[in-house]
Amino acid sequence: MAGETPGSAPYERADAVAADGLCLRCGVCGGMCPRNAIAFGADGLPRVGDACNRCGLCARVCPGWEFPLRREQHAAPRISGALSAVGAVEKCCLCHATDPDVRTRGSSGGFVTRALIYLLETGRIAGALVAGADDGGPLPRARVARTRTEILDAAGSQYCLFPWGAVLREIRVARDADGPLAVAAIPCQAHGLRKASRLAPDLARKIAWTFGLFCSMNMEPDVVRALPRARGLAPRAAGRIDFRAGEWPGAVRARTPPGGTVELFSREANEGCQAVSHMKWTHGQPRCLLCPDRSNALADFSVCDPWIRDAEGRFTAGTGGRGVVLCRTPRAAQLVEEMRDAGAVSCAEGDAADLLPLEGPRCEAQRAQALRRIARLRRRGRPYPRFDLPLPAARAPAPAELAADALRRVLRFRPAGALFLALAFSPAGQTVSRWNAARKRRAWRRTA
Numbered sequence: 001m002a003g004e005t006p007g008s009a010p011y012e013r014a015d016a017v018a019a020d021g022l023c024l025r026c027g028v029c030g031g032m033c034p035r036n037a038i039a040f041g042a043d044g045l046p047r048v049g050d051a052c053n054r055c056g057l058c059a060r061v062c063p064g065w066e067f068p069l070r071r072e073q074h075a076a077p078r079i080s081g082a083l084s085a086v087g088a089v090e091k092c093c094l095c096h097a098t099d100p101d102v103r104t105r106g107s108s109g110g111f112v113t114r115a116l117i118y119l120l121e122t123g124r125i126a127g128a129l130v131a132g133a134d135d136g137g138p139l140p141r142a143r144v145a146r147t148r149t150e151i152l153d154a155a156g157s158q159y160c161l162f163p164w165g166a167v168l169r170e171i172r173v174a175r176d177a178d179g180p181l182a183v184a185a186i187p188c189q190a191h192g193l194r195k196a197s198r199l200a201p202d203l204a205r206k207i208a209w210t211f212g213l214f215c216s217m218n219m220e221p222d223v224v225r226a227l228p229r230a231r232g233l234a235p236r237a238a239g240r241i242d243f244r245a246g247e248w249p250g251a252v253r254a255r256t257p258p259g260g261t262v263e264l265f266s267r268e269a270n271e272g273c274q275a276v277s278h279m280k281w282t283h284g285q286p287r288c289l290l291c292p293d294r295s296n297a298l299a300d301f302s303v304c305d306p307w308i309r310d311a312e313g314r315f316t317a318g319t320g321g322r323g324v325v326l327c328r329t330p331r332a333a334q335l336v337e338e339m340r341d342a343g344a345v346s347c348a349e350g351d352a353a354d355l356l357p358l359e360g361p362r363c364e365a366q367r368a369q370a371l372r373r374i375a376r377l378r379r380r381g382r383p384y385p386r387f388d389l390p391l392p393a394a395r396a397p398a399p400a401e402l403a404a405d406a407l408r409r410v411l412r413f414r415p416a417g418a419l420f421l422a423l424a425f426s427p428a429g430q431t432v433s434r435w436n437a438a439r440k441r442r443a444w445r446r447t448a
């Protein structure tokens with residue numbers, strides 16, 4: 001099945017992909033269904049309604065069961081060998097927005113937000129597809145932001161699944177004359193968008209730039225209710241969750257309409273993004289364990305938080321944060337230079353292997369582990385996602401992998417997960433996280 005084209009899906013409809021446990025909850029099927037027959041449940045999975053005429057388009061655009069990653073990613077990588085899973089890199093730099101407000105509101109230095117604003121203000125795009133706040137609830141909603149304020153409002157990482165691609169319907173009906181868009185997306189969203197664009201040239205024409213976020217795992221939608229609950233706050237009292245609020249690396253805060261915020265996990269405890277690590281145990285999407293594209297290999301730019309330490313073990317990003325920006329194409333490299341010359345971003349070019357001391361090897365490890373898991377599923381005759389990447393020989397999982405899977409299964413049982421989060425997010429749990437961060441700094445000093 002490797003390299004199969006989007007026209008030959010063994011699935012008839014999106015709900016069959018979901019029934020086989022392969023859905024990524026990207027929402028793209030909902031945005032592309034010509035009959036508008038797909039709604040999304042509270043779990044983010046597609047539900048097909050009576051309007052469906054079984055045309056099969058939703059399955060053909062679905063990245064959950066198949067994606068030709070090798071064929072679709074940019075060609076001619078300048079870096080190879082140990083970092084091959086990072087993909088093609090034309091230019092690699094350590095960047096942050098120069099505007100302190102943009103820098104602080106972004107997750108890791110605000111490059112993505114600043115670039116979207118720059119493209120808008122220089123007239124190259126008419127809007128940006130971002131993860132905006134939804135007035136009706138705590139989950140984000142994909143929306144086309146058409147002003148600086150709207151783009152800035154959507155800054156930051158949303159570590160929760162939501163039917164992002166449902167907005168493609170709105171984009172498709174917009175007139176070409178309304179102007180092109182830039183898109184911020186995690187890798188599986190970018191895969192869905194690519195498959196949809198291949199089948200719908202009208203959509204492809206409207207997307208001028210893609211800003212890819214690295215992604216190692218995303219959380220079940222329910223996490224946005226579980227976090228306030230973990231700190232004794234009624235979920236109904238909380239609006240959008242800011243997972244990386246304020247100075248880098250950011251605190252976890254719930255917005256409490258109108259205008260208030262409640263801190264759920266402090267910045268000091270969140271060194272190394274420990275809040276997200278806790279959430280991965282209780283709410284991590286199991287399908288993410290089969291994902292080989294941490295680095296968002298299709299995007300024009302792929303951006304990550306590099307977590308670089310100095311000799312003392314302190315992170316060098318300071319309190320503003322910095323991101324590593326992989327420019328995948330010459331025009332992306334040119335745009336970064338232009339933004340730097342215009343004073344919009346601070347930018348230092350470097351070697352990808354040096355700037356990705358953690359994320360580079362993690363991309364390799366994640367891909368290798370995903371392909372090992374896929375090979376095992378195939379051997380057992382279970383449903384598995386198809387990528388045009390060679391599968392290794394299937395072999396039994398290592399004891400550490402088995403133990404981690406068992407712990408995840410226990411913590412996905414909601415009462416156990418709720419107890420775990422309540423402890424991890426409690427004042428005592430946060431003291432343990434601070435101690436853990438200090439322990440890692442000391443360990444780094446010993447080996448530096």
Ligand SMILES: Cc1cc2nc3c(=O)[nH]c(=O)nc-3n(C[C@H](O)[C@H](O)[C@H](O)COP(=O)(O)OP(=O)(O)OC[C@H]3O[C@@H](n4cnc5c(N)ncnc54)[C@H](O)[C@@H]3O)c2cc1C
Binds near residue numbers: 112155158189
């Ligand atoms: C689920 C998730 C997992 C991640 N995992 C990793 C990781 O393992 N390692 C790593 O180095 N980096 C990871 N990142 C990326 C990192 O958190 C930053 O997003 C990235 O470094 C860009 O920072 P920035 O300050 O330039 O972006 P910002 O200026 O904060 O802009 C981010 C843009 O992306 C949009 N956005 C945020 N979340 C989503 C979402 N879920 N879906 C679609 N659009 C969204 C925002 O609306 C905004 O426009 C992850 C991000 C997400 C959302």
Ligand code: SF4
Binds near residue numbers: 192
């Ligand atoms: S398109 Fe996305 S949301 Fe729809 S079934 Fe496929 S993976 Fe799931």
Ligand code: SF4
Binds near residue numbers: 012
């Ligand atoms: S009408 Fe077509 S695209 Fe829509 S749900 Fe039915 S099969 Fe899928």
Ligand code: SF4
Binds near residue numbers: 287
């Ligand atoms: S790890 Fe992969 S599948 Fe999971 S949310 Fe991130 S991009 Fe999607």
